[in-house]
Amino acid sequence: MIKLGLFCGAAALALSLPALAEPITPKVGTLPSPAEAFPTEPGSDYYLANYDAYEKYLKTLAAQSDRMKLVDIGKSAEGRTMWVAIVSSPANLAKLDRYREIARRLAKAEGVNETEAKALAAEGRAIVWIDAGLHATETVTTQSQIHVLYRMLSGQDEETKRILDETIVLFGHDNPDGLQLVADWYMRNPDPKDREFRSIPRLYQKYVGHDNNRDSFMSQMPETTAINRVLFREWFPQIIFNQHQTGPAGMVVFVPPFRDPFNYNYSPIVMTELQEVGAAMHSRLVSEEKGGSGMRSAAPYSTWHNGMVRSVAYFHNSIGLLTEIIGGPTPEKIPLIPELQLARNDEPLPIGPREWHLRDSLEYQDSMNRAVMDYAARNRERLLMNIWRMGDQSIARGKRDSWTITPKSVDAVKEAAKGKTAEGGDAYFRGPPPVDSGLYKTVLQDPAKRDPRAYVLPPMQRDTPTTVAFLNALLKNGIDIEQATAAFTAGGKRYPAGSYVVKTAQAYRPHVIDMFEPQDHPHDLEYPGGPPKAPYDITGYTLAYQMGVQFDRVLDGFDGSFTRVAAEQIAPPAGRVLGSGNAGYVIGHETNNSFILTNRLLKAGVPVSWLGAATKAGTVTFAPGALWVPASPEAAAIITQSAPLGVDAYRVSRAPAATKTALKPVRVGLVDHYGGVMPAGWTRWLLEQYEFPFEVVYPQTLDAGDIKAKFDVLVFADGTVPVPRGGAYPGGYRSTMPKPADIPADYRAWLGDVTKDKTVPAIDAFAKAGGTVITVGSANALATMLSPAIQPALVTKKADGTVTALDHKQFYIPGSVLTAAVDTTKPLAYGMAPRVDLFFDESQPFVPAAGATPVVTFDSATPLRSGWAVGQEKLKGTVAVAEVDLGRGKLFAMGPEVTQRAQPYASFKLLFNGILYGPASAAGQ
Known part of the structure; x- marks a missing residue:
């Protein structure tokens, strides 16, 4: 019997599933095809191969093919081995170490001149990363990878041979645990027509589910760390292909290029090459009469945010590709959307309505994979030269005065040009009017606004271990860090030995800048005068700000006695x-x-x-x-x-x-719901890292009452309380629960939602009996139900007396970093600095009200530090974090997402202090 482990708090449950048939043994001397090696051929309707079967097939292929080497790159969160199948010609596989060293030297560019680079590029092989399974319910990618591998290992055609000769392809699997969970859950029902995976009971990565594709620059999950090590410390691929689903409605697949904006920190060569590869992919699909591919406006994907597998590539001078395709083991239908039947640049070959099978998606996937590999083979030397060129240019920029032009600097030019006229321009093209060209030097190249040559982090930090965690996040991304072995002077300031120095004269300069400097997202509107155009993901995330790191920006060159950090991870100085x-x-x-x-x-x-x-x-x-x-x-x-x-x-x-x-030992109940809430998963990971005792708790347990007998603290992460559309608290979740009869009995106790009629009275009784309630983000809808002292600040009153959040034309902050004032005399803020940078994602602050004690307050009309904000002035005077007495207990309401994706270390104390202070306060009464 196959066991499906489902993690819940500190325990694991097991679900017995029907045993799968043993793989068929192939004929002696032949490479087993997917049809031979699996009980049902992957790609068939109503069948999913799980990770156990996938892993067994990889080992079989590696043992029998001279075109493949299998490499263990680390363990997943649940302890499964993560494999990378390295595919190339036998001759190339015999020289892997040499080709990896060439890739490293060209990507890092340090000490390599153009003549040497050309020689290395001529000798080297293009390196391509193609992955699968990052988002486990996106089942197409793994099932197709099985076929792509077999075809690459068995094919005798000229294209396959050229790819094998000219490239080294790294086929990775990003989420072994998720594949095992989803495939086993899907296959649990004997009747194929009853198979589905929409009802899986928990997140498909143990802690963070879908957000495993938002962890790239932070690199906290073991899977992310393993992938980053391959990409930016070991193999340095020129192309990173991250495969997803599902595609746009009425179409089959989204393929790059992407819509604007792109981030201003990385090389434009990345974008032009990305468009080349995207065009090759579209062209291949169209030439094979595989319609339904779309680009740019066909979907909301942009290249701004650094946190995703394909987007972190851009900050490392690699071409990052994303595809999103329809399909799955259960057949579906492509609907007819009339507007999509008219061909256009962003959808060159429309597709009509039809029934769609997983096999169809697999063939599209094969075409796109081969298009990418063929592009790399045909452009091998140019790819290798360009990754060197981008690295070399980054090093050069870090050694001289340079400027990054952003929307704010362009606005500054426009402001300086007001009332002035300039000659030039062509009325025929009806573009924006020209301004005085002298402003380029005086404004866009203002000496005071130069890019830094380096960032210096003194050894004396408010929170040295957190600063070390920040440096380790950089190291995991291949950033070069130096440590001073003697005192030195930089920017007119004296720094002691032990200071860390991150110079921008390195190949991965774009990533360095992006982690230290504020993001300046453009004011992007749906149309002139219209509402803001939603970004694909968050707009501001400067990691040094979120983690509260003290650093100095040094604008001029300097030297000293420095040694490069050689370790993969730094340990904080031992406590004394x-x-x-x-x-x-x-x-x-x-x-x-x-x-x-x-x-x-x-x-x-x-x-x-x-x-x-x-x-x-x-x-x-x-x-x-x-x-x-x-x-x-x-x-x-x-x-x-x-x-x-x-x-x-x-x-x-x-x-x-x-x-x-x-203080007293506490019993923490971390609230979650069936299927898993990602912010709760991130919080679970944090509680484990900081060794808080806790148990995951579901609404049915809360509804049963007598909560105080089980817990001292209840934590409601963002998204754990249902909120109505158009209400005061944006975000949240709206779940669709399976019927109890449709899932195993072990998981039925996880069903249910927090409700006003049943759950809220039980929580109210818990608090008044001395319990602590902590609400974060949209979960503050519960805080408002518990206390009239917690009222949303930025709302509009409707005719029926209810309130709704301000519309986006008035107030819109989609994932940015804001500064706020902290009352450090309050126990909830013990250990914090007087000011904190908070992550704020369409959050709802509170009105200062009787009965609520402000702890963190927005005291400025311009709190934006990094990202994008419309109407930020409305925040002034509102409360970000408040404390309320509820009987003998406490309510801590935290409007911003103080633990967002486990990144804002500077605001973790608000949660941690709340967990300890509430019970201690109640015990002292």
Whole structure:
């Protein structure tokens, strides 16, 4: 029997499934075809091969083909091996190390002149990454990869031979766990007509589901880290092809190029080459009479956001491809949409309505794969030269004065040109009028607005372990980092030894700039004077801001004694035990890792308190919220063993006089719902990393009441509370639950939603009995139901008395970084700086109201730090995070997404403090 493991909190459940037939043994000396190797041929209706079967086939092919080498690149979140099938000619496979070294030298470009680059490009092979399965319910990609591999290994035609000779293709699988889950769930029903995977009970990547394609620059999931290592530290492919589904309605597949805007930080060569590859893909489909491909306006995909597998490629000088195709194991129909029957540039060959089978999608996939590989084969030397050229140009830009022109700088030129006229232009083309060309030098090349030559991170940081986590995210993306071995001067400032230096004179300069500098997204409208045009994903995400890293932008060149970081990951400086007192320990609250230490102490039964006033230990003055741990052998052992966390502890001779809030072990209920909510999954991952004890809880458990007997804290992540369309709280989810009879009995307790009539009274009773409720993002719809003190600020009152969020023409902030003021005297904000950069994604702030204590407030009319904002001035005076007393309990309402995709480390403390403070406050009453 095959077992399907379904992760739930700290436990795993198992579902018994019908056993699959053993693969057929092929004839001796022949390469087994998919039809021979699987009980049913992949691509057949109502059949999905799971990862076990896929993995077995890979091993069989590798053992029998001289065109393929199978490489283990790491483990998935659930412990499965991630394989990459390297496909090329036998002669190339015999020289893989040499070709990988050529790819590295050309991609990094350091120390390689043009003559050397040409020689390397002539010798080298084009490297292409083609993946499958990132989003596991997008079933076409894995089933098609099985066939593409077989055809590449068995084909004898001239095109196949040319591809094998001229390229090295890395076929990867991005999500083994998801494939196993989805395929097994689909195949669980004996009757093919009953098979479906819409009702899978949890996320198809253990923690983050679909957001495994938003983790690329942060690289926190093990699958992302493994892929990034292959792409940017080992193989350096010139083309990265990330395959998805589903395609636009009435069509078959979206193929690049993409719509604007593209990000201003990467090389335009990336975009022009991307258009070439996209054209080759469309041309092949059209020439084979495979209609229904669309580009640009056919779908909303752009190239702005850095977080996706195909888009992080652009910041590494690689061509990033995305396709989105229809299809699946259950046949479907292509509908008739009359407007799509008229051919146009963005849809050159329309397709009529018809029944569509998985086999049809597989043939399209094969054509697109071969188009990409054939393009790489025919343009091998040019691809290799251009990746060198982009890297070399990046290094050169980082060594001289350079400027990045963004929408704000263009607006500055227009402002400077007001009231002035200039000669030139051609009225025939009716373009924008020219302005004084001198403004190019004075405005667009203002010396004060040069791009940095480097970013310097002093060793003394508010939260050094978090700064190290930021540097490690850069390292995972192949960024070169140096550390000073002696003091040096840069930008007129003296820096000590141990400082980290990230120079922009490196091949991956676009990624460096994108992680440190604010994104300046254009003011993109549906039409002049119209509403904002929604971006494909978020618009502002500057990682250094989100993580609260202290750094200096250095605009001029400098030198010093530096050594390049050779390790794949940096460890934070070990925590020290300082001082000689024997009464106990004072520990700062500034590091996020202090919560790991706190949780370890509490788990061991060691007393821990927060100090309510500033406290001095030796020469160090601690801000309010510092930890007080009385001396004991248990405390000493845990603090010593936790030195790798990078948290210092100061021994003192007497207990501090400040008031103390005694912490207690907490029982956290992390609310989720059937099918899984991604923000809840990210939060689950965070709680595990910081060692908070928790249990995933579903609405039925809440509805049963007596919640206080089970939990001290309930956490409602963004999206865990249903919100009506057109309501005060944008976003959220609107789930469609399966019927209980249609799923195994083990999962029926996961069904249900948070409801006003049944769940809210139970939560209200929980809070008034001393429980803590934490609501984030759209889940603040629940906060408003629990307390009149939490009222949405940016709303319009409708005729029926209800309210709706402001329309997008008045207020629209689609995923940006904003600055806000923090009241650091409040326990909810202990350890935070007076200002914080918050991630804000169509969030809803609150009205300052009686009964609510503001903790974080928008105090500026221009809070935007990175991204795009329409109507940002309306935020001034509103409350981002508030605390409300509910009987003996607490309600902590957090409007912005304080744990968004586990990236904004600077605001994690709001959640972590809330988890500990609420129960401690209730216990003290």
